[in-house]
Amino acid sequence: MLIKPDVSTRRSFLKQSLSLGGALVALGPHEKGVALPAADSGRSRVVIAHDAKVRTASASLDSSEITKLLDRAMQACFNVDSPLAAWKRVVRPDEVVGLKVNCLGGRGNATHPELVEAITERLRQVGITEIVVWDRQNLDLERAHYKIVERGSGLRCFGNDALGFEDELTTFGQAGSRITRTLTQVCDAVINLPVLKDHGIAGVTLALKSMFGAVHNPNKYHGNAGDPYVADVFALPPIRKKVRLHICDALNAQYEGGPSFMPQWMWPYNGLLVARDPVALDYVGWKIIEKKRAEMGVKSLAELHREPHYILTAADAQHRLGTADPARIERMEV
Numbered sequence: 001m002l003i004k005p006d007v008s009t010r011r012s013f014l015k016q017s018l019s020l021g022g023a024l025v026a027l028g029p030h031e032k033g034v035a036l037p038a039a040d041s042g043r044s045r046v047v048i049a050h051d052a053k054v055r056t057a058s059a060s061l062d063s064s065e066i067t068k069l070l071d072r073a074m075q076a077c078f079n080v081d082s083p084l085a086a087w088k089r090v091v092r093p094d095e096v097v098g099l100k101v102n103c104l105g106g107r108g109n110a111t112h113p114e115l116v117e118a119i120t121e122r123l124r125q126v127g128i129t130e131i132v133v134w135d136r137q138n139l140d141l142e143r144a145h146y147k148i149v150e151r152g153s154g155l156r157c158f159g160n161d162a163l164g165f166e167d168e169l170t171t172f173g174q175a176g177s178r179i180t181r182t183l184t185q186v187c188d189a190v191i192n193l194p195v196l197k198d199h200g201i202a203g204v205t206l207a208l209k210s211m212f213g214a215v216h217n218p219n220k221y222h223g224n225a226g227d228p229y230v231a232d233v234f235a236l237p238p239i240r241k242k243v244r245l246h247i248c249d250a251l252n253a254q255y256e257g258g259p260s261f262m263p264q265w266m267w268p269y270n271g272l273l274v275a276r277d278p279v280a281l282d283y284v285g286w287k288i289i290e291k292k293r294a295e296m297g298v299k300s301l302a303e304l305h306r307e308p309h310y311i312l313t314a315a316d317a318q319h320r321l322g323t324a325d326p327a328r329i330e331r332m333e334v
Helices: 063-078 083-087 113-125 138-143 181-186 209-214 229-234 237-242 278-295 310-314
Strands: 044-050 096-101 130-135 155-159 170-172 175-177 189-193 195-199 203-205 243-254 271-275 329-333
Touching: 044 063, 044 278, 063 083, 063 113, 063 243, 063 271, 083 113, 096 113, 096 181, 096 209, 113 130, 113 189, 113 243, 130 138, 130 181, 138 155, 170 237, 175 229, 181 237, 189 209, 195 203, 195 278, 203 209, 203 278, 209 229, 229 237, 229 310, 237 243, 243 278, 271 278, 278 310, 278 329
Parallel strands: 044 329, 096 130, 096 189, 130 155, 189 243, 195 243
Antiparallel strands: 044 271, 170 175, 243 271
16 A cells, blocks of 8 residues: 555555446547646636535545545546546556655645545546656655555555656756656656645745656755746656646645645645646635635735746746636636
8 A cells, every 4th residue: 555554544545446447538639748728618727626525523534525526626627427537538548647746744734645545546447557656755755644665566656766867957948957757757647736835935836836846956946936947847848748637635725834834824625626727726726825815814925025926937928838817717616
């Protein structure tokens, strides 16, 4: 199992069958490796699914309810009648799929293993037999209660320290980085699983900034509240090509004090944000955090000079990573 034994779950990762529920729909060439709007209107769809039932009476997470929440969000994002039909739009059965989690904040403020388990189950059901859960370091993953499995087949979990980084720099704009071999050499497709939270320098850390965990030198990119560096890193060709979907874990969210875990500024949002467009997702997530800050009487990010302008930069003519125009974002709550 990838989840350590002291974390309660209702299913094991490795119990899921590899059966294929029907013929897979091949991805069109425009769907592979680029973020496109999911809405028929041409706007970028960001689905917000939330439900208090994801928590039990004792306030622990209910894995079966998280799976239901994920299914509802995926169906809405892709406008299909079943969760498997949605997943067939994302991956092919012959691919190695990476799940890029965010574990810097430790167990209290990381991508939940219960969500990863639900995604893994659905991937297996559409024929994916090789899945890699990864993040910056093995230590980060262990602190978030993942078990390291570096070798074998089927399901692995490890940090960038397992395989290291490419020898050569990849560049875009003001970013020049060595990219983790996990992304460049192992994964055919990546599903990005950030957390909804504040960042003390860059304003927020959501889908775009999650890819700082794919490069060897993220410490170099925090000047000017991350602008344009967050956008430049995501635009590095291997990252831009392989990241296909963003599922933001908002079961717990943090509106101040991030990226470290600060329980006094956490709240149970009980939700997921799902989108193919990382810029649109980040714009919506930014506004959710700003709204909570206002409700709690905390200064806005603009007042603190850490408004995440890199989200707007990511949408500009140089980057073209998505849209930050609210008129072109279809925000759908389910």
